[in-house]
Amino acid sequence: PTDEALLRVSGLAYDYAGVSAVSNCSLELRRGKIAALIGGNGAGKSTSVKMIAGALRSRSGSIMLDGRDITGLPAHKVVELGIALVPEGRLVFQHLTVRENLILSGHVRRAREKCTQSLGRVFELFPRLKERQAQVAGSLSGGEQQMLAIGRGLMTMPRLLILDEPSLGLSPILVGQIFGLVRKLNEEGISVLLVEQNVHHTLAIADYAYVLEKGRVVQEGEGRRLLNDPKVKEAYLGLV
């Protein structure tokens, strides 16, 4: 009970066909906070969050949620415990409508009874999705698909929302909106683990951040502090 960690991940590792992608990912997210995982292309960020969400199975280490060991649980069980992963690349069902995509996610056991309410909430957050609810997802713009992907995550009523590069490929205005939304969801009580290459924006809103390089966490600290760290500035902010 004195433990403030909602999520505590330690020593995760993953190989693809014998090639190491992640060798030591350890991080912690305190209840009600925003933690960020930053790092360059191929650093192992997506692989790490897929392990946390149960989509990939780590070959070592542990994943604790609220003091409970969830290491090795498959994705459908992890969702039921309140972890939602919004994957990179806006993976939505292209041939289903916006509404169908949302309702499908809302049918997990933990959220089923509140499905109608959750749908209303998602439409309130994203009026654009409400307008286009009968349209097939594949015909949405990139930004709209990203909103839909986030909406699908919210339909599962997560305690912990993991967002994998939500700002990727979006216009500067939409990027600003996405970061504003992350903040708002967090203020409403959802803990957030944010994977991003948009390091400046990310460190500005993250309570705490981890830098992943070649599959290992090499640096960590408060978001604001890392924003002013010379090494981070040089490697990720293009400043010397």
Ligand code: ATP
């Ligand atoms: P990016 O920001 O470019 O998406 P990332 O930090 O999320 O990068 P990962 O996608 O986790 O990195 O990839 C880590 C390493 O694992 C990379 O070298 C990548 O090529 C490799 N990798 C990822 N997925 C697979 C796969 N399905 N099969 C083989 N190798 C993979």
